Amino acid sequence: MKPYKACSCRDPETKRLLGKKCSDLPKKGHGGWYARYEAPPSAEGKRRQPRIGPYTTETECKKELARVLGTAANPKAHDERKTTLGEYLERRYAWRVSEAETGEGLKKSTLDAEREAIDLYGKPGLGHIKVVDLTDEHFRELYAAMRKLNRPEEKDDRSEILRRLKEARATRHGRRVHTRPIGESRIRRVHAVLHGALTDAVKLSKIRPDNPTDGVWRSKGGKRKQGRAKPLLWTDERVAAWEKSGNIPAKVMVWTSLQTGSFLDFAEASEERMYPAFHLDAYYGPRRGELVGVDEKDLSLERRRLHVLQSQSDDELDDTKTEAGYRQIPLDDETVRVLRAWHKRKLEERLQWGELYRDEGRVFCYEDGQALKAEYLSSRFRILIERHANIRAKGKEGWPVERIARKFRTSEAAVEVALRMSLPPIRFHDLRHGAATMLIAAGVDDKFVSEVLGHASVSFTKDVYAVVAEELAEDATRKIAAFIPRQNRLKAVGAINVPSGG
Template identity: 85%
Template sequence: MKPYKACSCRDQETKRLLGKKCPELSKKGHGGWYARYEAPKSADGKRRQPRIGPFDTERECKAELGKMLGTAANPKAHDERKTTLGQYLERRYTWRKSEAETGEGLKKSTLDAEREAIDLYLSPGLGHIKLVDLDDEHIRELYAAMRKINRAEERTEILRRLQEVRATRDGKRLHSRPISESRIRRVHAVLHGALTDASKLSKIRPDNPADGVWRSKGGKRKQGRAKPLLWTAERVEQWEKTGVVPAKVMVWTSDQCGAFLDFAEASEERLYPAFHLDAYYGPRRGELVGAEEQDLSLERRRLHVLQSQSDDELDDTKTEAGYRQIPLDDETVRVLKVWHKRKLRERFQWGEAYQDAGRVFCYEDGTALKPEYLSSRFRILIERYGNIRAKAAEKWSTERIARKFRTTEAAVEVALRLVLPPIRFHDLRHGAATMLIAAGVDDKFVSEVLGHSSVSFTKDVYAVVAEEMAEDATSKISAFIPRQNRVAAVGANSVPSGGGK
């Protein structure tokens, strides 16, 4: 088992390899270092003494010999020493898929996400490396290359392979934005799980090289997802007495949502169209702010959700399922047409100072909205709504209240007809999901519109509160939110079918 030096020189007369007997071995750079070790006997009982090498130095040979001796007692590890990571990933995926088909394994959405991680990143990046040779540096190199995707940086060999795969995947357009850290974490989870299985189940290698590559930030233990509660009459009454909101996630009834939208429109709130779209179809805040004009087709009545904005940077959608299109009803199309005309007027008024960011929703000068600004405007409207009702309780006249809050008398009249309890801006999304389900829209369609990873997730989170709301919902999409001075026309063109896209 001791390392030795040998070469491939041959005897000039016999033509036999000289191996360890070559007289030139003492010279620097001549030959290489080898070693043999005792491996488990073959299936027919024969002795096996595999040779490893050549290595440039004795130290390298000893290090590799140590690794081999660490797994030599395991016949499977020896038999699998030429298995590549790509081969093992495929084998493992086949096992997991067969388990899912029996109803005992992973959900289809989880398997699809794993398949994508393998096809787009792990196989092209590291699939050619032998499983026993994979180390933490290989893994870090893959993640570094992923961070360079869609960035104007020098292309490495691993980056070239990743980009070639993305350019041809199923003929579909893939995100043109840089890969987010959350997506790299999801790929890491797949790789870490596979290497854990290779170590603890398959016994191919003694350790998991992915351990410690991505350290958790620690902190509080993650709690379960908070499910929404409906602002029923009883809960509203208790909130008026105590000021305590029953739960973190609260959802308006259809009447309350309609009152808010009527108030925002009557108040001549500039971003009313964004609130309308969110209340009806529930895109995430970042998706609203990141939506580009080229992704909105009012003629085809579709909004394509292709990206999201977090803080000041555009990113891909929260999940792959978030990459979707939303069908629009007649009323929403009308609202967005009015919004488009308003933006044209603002462009004319600003003239050369106008900075067109190409977004559906923007500031008056055309620049891209900050996500928090949308939430801020939402909070201001709800606070104004409550303040108007407070002044009305003090016997202020409608005209005086309108002057006080610099709003219209129509907005004051809307606020006086119904109590509006508080919710967060993100809860408009929860409300849209709840009302769509309560209105009888197909669960699969609702899941696709919202960009959820699975139908079961949609039903699990929203089914209970939707049942609570069901009595108030008598028709679908645009008709299920009651609006002031409007007659909802329910027709074939205004109701997207559950099959949808």
């Protein structure tokens, strides 16, 4: 079992391999290092002495020999020595599908996510490598390549692993895979699939003695473990600093009640079709998937209740994110009014489309009745924010309201709303954070807020939102029905004008 050096040179007369007898072996770079070891007998009882190699140095050969000897007593490890990661991922996935069919396994959405991780990353990236040959460096290389996808660095990288990933992501099921860069959360999910597969290879299949994915990340995301990012309020001072530098203070930013009301005024005056969805999200904070997944039968305007029973991720309906997500949301008068108007608009659209209308029974849908894609809401939200900023830019240049309205094909009322107040950037999901913050600041009971948002516990709600809610408390004077001041509504009833802000 001692390593030895050999080469592939042949005797010029007999044409036989010289192996360990080659006279050039002492020369640097000639030949490679090999080793044989005693393996369990075959099924027929025959002796087996597999050979490993070649390796560049004797040290490398000794390390591999020590690793292999650790599994030498396990016949299955030798039977599986040629099994590739791609083959094992498929075998394991088949097991998990079989378990799901009995009702005891994973949910369909989880299996679909695992299937995607295998098809787009696991197999094209590392699927050709034998399970016993995988090292932590293989996985680090895979994740590094994933981080370059759809980024400027991709053009300068000609590595084979990146080429395979790009080819796999060109199309899937006849559809092009999205062209956005891959975030760390997606890489973590892929890592979870690969880590689980290698854990099974160690503990269940006994193919190898260790899991090479252990320690690839010290913690989630490859960084020192941090707490959940907490919201930060867009105060006047932070807005002023952002307007000068363009820097956003934190990842999660929340509008004040004035800013939220201004946005909703702008969306309504712009006759944005998705305004009712934005209104509902700003008031009660349902998750994006819950908004597009809610069925008409789960909304009762007479009883003023919205039942959140399911969520849509990508194109598939599934359960809510957590058990606590399965809940009822009580609706105020203004929200009921907005949703009644929305229901009337959908009936008009149904008549316009006639036989082409495809009613899928969702509260929020496309004009032809088909269910929305979750990303569509975020897209419409971004468009409104960008339009708002562009309108303000033209206003600062001295353009009259009428000209701006023609330029952006919107109403003069929408232009007037946009010119009153700056709207710093937030994500669509931050409307949910804003709803939580304003409910707490308005004095609504913490438990009720937690239930409306579908949080697992009251302590989670208070931990995430308490500080920013205190910062917002000065702006909140009314509870649910009127905790967001609306310029249009106040004027309609002849109320005192609310300060426009900066």
